[in-house]
Amino acid sequence: MQAFLKATLAALFICLAAPPCAATARPTPDAAAPIALDIAVQRDETVVVTYRAKAPIKALHFAQALGGYRPEDWHPQSAGFRWTQEGPGERIERVDGGTFRSVRFTLPVRYRALPKSYAPFSPFSDGSFLIHSGQFHACLRAPCEGTGAMPMRIAAAGKTIGVEGRRGPDQTRFVSRDEGTSIFVGTLKPEAADGFIAVIDPGLPPTAREHLRGSLPRAMDTFARFYGPLSFRPELYVSIDARVRADGHVSNQGGTLPGQIFMHFDGENARERVTAEQPFWLDWFFAHEAAHLFQQDRIGKLASDETAAWIHEGGADAMAALALARRGKEDRAYVASRVRSAETACVKGLTKAPLDRATADGNFDLHYQCGLLIWLALDESLRTANADGLHAVNKTLFARVKAGAPWDEAAFIAAAQSNGVPQPLLQRIARVVHGGYAGPQDDVAALGNAAVATVSRE
Numbered sequence: 001m002q003a004f005l006k007a008t009l010a011a012l013f014i015c016l017a018a019p020p021c022a023a024t025a026r027p028t029p030d031a032a033a034p035i036a037l038d039i040a041v042q043r044d045e046t047v048v049v050t051y052r053a054k055a056p057i058k059a060l061h062f063a064q065a066l067g068g069y070r071p072e073d074w075h076p077q078s079a080g081f082r083w084t085q086e087g088p089g090e091r092i093e094r095v096d097g098g099t100f101r102s103v104r105f106t107l108p109v110r111y112r113a114l115p116k117s118y119a120p121f122s123p124f125s126d127g128s129f130l131i132h133s134g135q136f137h138a139c140l141r142a143p144c145e146g147t148g149a150m151p152m153r154i155a156a157a158g159k160t161i162g163v164e165g166r167r168g169p170d171q172t173r174f175v176s177r178d179e180g181t182s183i184f185v186g187t188l189k190p191e192a193a194d195g196f197i198a199v200i201d202p203g204l205p206p207t208a209r210e211h212l213r214g215s216l217p218r219a220m221d222t223f224a225r226f227y228g229p230l231s232f233r234p235e236l237y238v239s240i241d242a243r244v245r246a247d248g249h250v251s252n253q254g255g256t257l258p259g260q261i262f263m264h265f266d267g268e269n270a271r272e273r274v275t276a277e278q279p280f281w282l283d284w285f286f287a288h289e290a291a292h293l294f295q296q297d298r299i300g301k302l303a304s305d306e307t308a309a310w311i312h313e314g315g316a317d318a319m320a321a322l323a324l325a326r327r328g329k330e331d332r333a334y335v336a337s338r339v340r341s342a343e344t345a346c347v348k349g350l351t352k353a354p355l356d357r358a359t360a361d362g363n364f365d366l367h368y369q370c371g372l373l374i375w376l377a378l379d380e381s382l383r384t385a386n387a388d389g390l391h392a393v394n395k396t397l398f399a400r401v402k403a404g405a406p407w408d409e410a411a412f413i414a415a416a417q418s419n420g421v422p423q424p425l426l427q428r429i430a431r432v433v434h435g436g437y438a439g440p441q442d443d444v445a446a447l448g449n450a451a452v453a454t455v456s457r458e
Helices: 066-073 206-227 270-275 280-299 310-325 329-352 365-382 390-402 409-418 423-434 441-456
Strands: 035-041 046-057 059-062 081-086 089-094 100-108 121-123 129-132 150-163 166-176 182-186 197-200 235-241 251-257 260-266
Touching (some): 046 059, 121 235, 129 235, 197 206, 206 270, 235 270, 260 280, 280 310, 280 390, 310 441, 329 365, 365 441
Antiparallel strands (some): 046 100, 059 089, 121 129, 129 182
């Protein structure tokens, strides 16, 4: 769900293709950077995080407040600091208002489900874990976008550290940029699989482990037939922490960062949840994330527009639906059931507000649900004239964005029109997105019927 997300893509995974690689410290601008970060992994399932500013500062700012996560889990080692909310973000500052040049925190290495954001840590069953570097980006002033370059040093004695395609022992340095990346810390070794590199938790049920090794490359092969092969070798992380949480919380989370797909199962009965509805929902998940990889690769960046997330999230779901529908009768039945469930959820959500308000209203899932119907209805409208269907619109959209157009609704509409999507369908999509309907039932039903028709023909 999520946020289902940057270093230069062409440079990724040059070492992971033949693991392990020797550690090679790349030059970093630590000396010139206004702020740098040290992450020291401890032996008691904690990390010590130290921010160092080049000059005295009054506060350190973070782009997102993350539902109170930092004040609860980021414990300053020195007294006299406090967390303060500021707009959508937060800051750490001295209680007396004085300046400082460094601040150090002790954090537990545990999974935390965060609103519209990836968890800072994803533990594996053997004690390894992922760090999402983007959650540690900070700014010297507000407002903070949280995407500026952040020099980082990671130290983990006796562990292997994997980041940006390099693997080495004990410590490394790199610069985290944009949305950040997943950093592996632990002892598990990656497996060279067909078309990707995998680090799959040994704690997963054996049947799920074997299925995962084939599910992702199968989806990538399907998309490569339309878009050509990826320009990089993606990295897959699947982790599980089945320990019972004191608060009883259970969660599944997955997503993409540049060149990476990750999935985490957390809390009680995690192993049972992995195999629930097996294999169809895992196939859908990995096909969805593979679709994001092709979006990223073809436009040269992450596809994102919070108010029009139905374009990339609904588009990725529709690509997954068509990929699975090609596999057989049972797969098509599962896809059709997902379409009908999306139809029900889309009507319910649009009854409250049109799709362009979903993010602001806290109903981000509506982008997946209504977006799936929009893209599959678009596919159905093109199939008689263009066998590529929605893939033809995607290729036009990707080329426009690669050439400099923003990833937004205007680019989507232009790509759809240039490929012959009929005007009545575009008008129906506009009503779903922006309103203008007395009730959404008729428009959504029409989209849903077209969506079922197009997956049934695969």
